[in-house]
Amino acid sequence: EVQLVESGGGLVKPGGSLRLSCAASGFAFTYYVMNWVRQAPGKGLEWVSSISTTSSYIYYADSVKGRFTISRNNAKKSLYLQMNNLRAEDTAVYYCARSDSGDYFWGQGTMVTVSS
């Protein structure tokens, strides 16, 4: 069974940092582009970042560029999102998703709350 399980969410103060993880199982992780997508409370989906299979290509939404860093460890079948200098507007559920030309398989998400 294909599974993506996010972890690492929680409450953090503005300006703080948090590292999200996503553990993959049930598929050949190495062969898939991986992504982070977030959803603020009561709002729509926002694509955050993507990383290619060998980490050669990495992309970010303008809203997080320079503050967030995506990475992966294919040997551990894991995806990460290092989030620095967090702002209130980063409060959201963060979804890990594997993709194949837009065919996304989604995890269940982890909540990040940025508040003092």
Place this chain on the structure above:
Amino acid sequence: QTVVTQEPSFSVSPGGTVTLTCGLNSDSVSADYYPSWYQQTPGQAPRTLIYSTNTRSSGVPDRFSGSILGNKAALTITGAQAHDESDYYCLLYMGNGIWVFGGGTKLTVL
């Protein structure tokens, strides 16, 4: 700034057909944008319905279909059912590795 547009809300009668659209403020949507569609019910993770304009994701019933209509991507639901009541999001590829979601359409079945 690129804005992906969707109808904020739509309603359909049970058994009816509805077409949701996905446009761009600055261009016509074509297959080159790899339009995809996702369904989300409250408190749940999204689910992929359609990708690459008109390819159904695994397990998606053929009541759901994707196309390009005029200058927009479209998601058509035929034989609407009560459990189709959800939020629907489109996603477009902007090039250079960047993807942008539309604001979503809240579909009511009544």
